[in-house]
Structure formats: structure tokens, C-alpha cells
Amino acid sequence: MTHGPDAPAPVTPAVYHILLALGDGDRHGYALLRAIAADPDAPDVGPTTLYRALRRMLDDNLVVVADERPDPALDDERRRYYRLTPEGCAVAQAETRRLARLIGYARTALLTPGDGTDTGPGGAPA
Numbered sequence: 001m002t003h004g005p006d007a008p009a010p011v012t013p014a015v016y017h018i019l020l021a022l023g024d025g026d027r028h029g030y031a032l033l034r035a036i037a038a039d040p041d042a043p044d045v046g047p048t049t050l051y052r053a054l055r056r057m058l059d060d061n062l063v064v065v066a067d068e069r070p071d072p073a074l075d076d077e078r079r080r081y082y083r084l085t086p087e088g089c090a091v092a093q094a095e096t097r098r099l100a101r102l103i104g105y106a107r108t109a110l111l112t113p114g115d116g117t118d119t120g121p122g123g124a125p126a
Contacts (some may be wrong), residue, residue: 011095013043014053019062019084019092026066028079029054054082062088 011019014036021027021035033050036042045053057063066081084092 010098011091012053014045014049015057015062016092016095017042017045018050018053018057019088019095022063022082022084022088023092026068026081026083028081030079032082057082057088060087061085062091 017036017039018032021032027035029047029050032054033045033047036045036050054063058065062085063082064085066083069077069079069081
């Protein structure tokens with residue numbers, strides 16, 4: 001388990017979903033919004049949230065603006081394409097591991113040992 005000063009800090013749900021959306025390739029802002037909106041479990045990310053998060057992610061070297069662009073005939077030259085950096089990939093992987101541990105803890109804390117029934121806080125029936 002990774003704890004302590006060397007462990008990456010948890011990221012916001014919006015940042016995590018942006019990192020995931022960039023995991024399969026470069027995307028411009030509107031494409032990021034569509035990819036996030038397609039996930040029913042994703043947070044509601046609007047343009048303001050997206051671009052504020054991208055600005056922080058650029059400052060933190062989690063993403064960069066991609067140099068390569070699609071064919072100009074197929075694209076709007078005003079679009080900026082964002083690319084996941086190796087550091088951004090590492091942060092996404094660390095956050096995925098952190099969430100997996102949290103889910104494991106939740107399953108342990110919310111299930112009565114042996115019978116598999118869901119319980120509420122303190123073991124009370126849900």
C-alpha cells in the first residue's frame with residue numbers, strides 16, 4: 001500500500017476522467033467533454049470545469065498540448081489537442097490503484113463476514 005509523502009495525492013473525479021479519456025489518444029476539448037459525458041458514472045463536467053482542470057493539468061505536466069494535428073481539411077485550426085504525458089499516465093494508474101483499494105475496503109467494511117449480505121454503517125442491515 002502506498003501512503004506517505006511519496007504517494008501521489010488523489011485527483012478530483014473530473015481530472016481522473018480527463019486522464020482516462022486521454023488514455024486512448026489525443027483529444028480536443030469538445031471531444032473530451034463527449035467522452036466523459038458518455039460514461040454514466042462520470043461527474044458532470046462542463047466547459048468551465050474542463051478548461052480549468054486542463055489548465056492545472058498543463059501546469060502539473062499531466063498533459064501537454066499536442067504538436068501533431070489532424071489533416072487541416074478535417075479539423076478546425078482553433079482546436080487544441082491534449083496529450084497524456086508519462087507523468088499523467090502514472091497519476092492515472094496510481095489513482096486507479098487507490099480507488100481499487102478503496103473499493104476493497106468498502107466491500108470488507110460493508111459485508112458481514114461469511115454470509116455475503118449487504119449491511120449499512122456499523123453492520124446494521126442496509
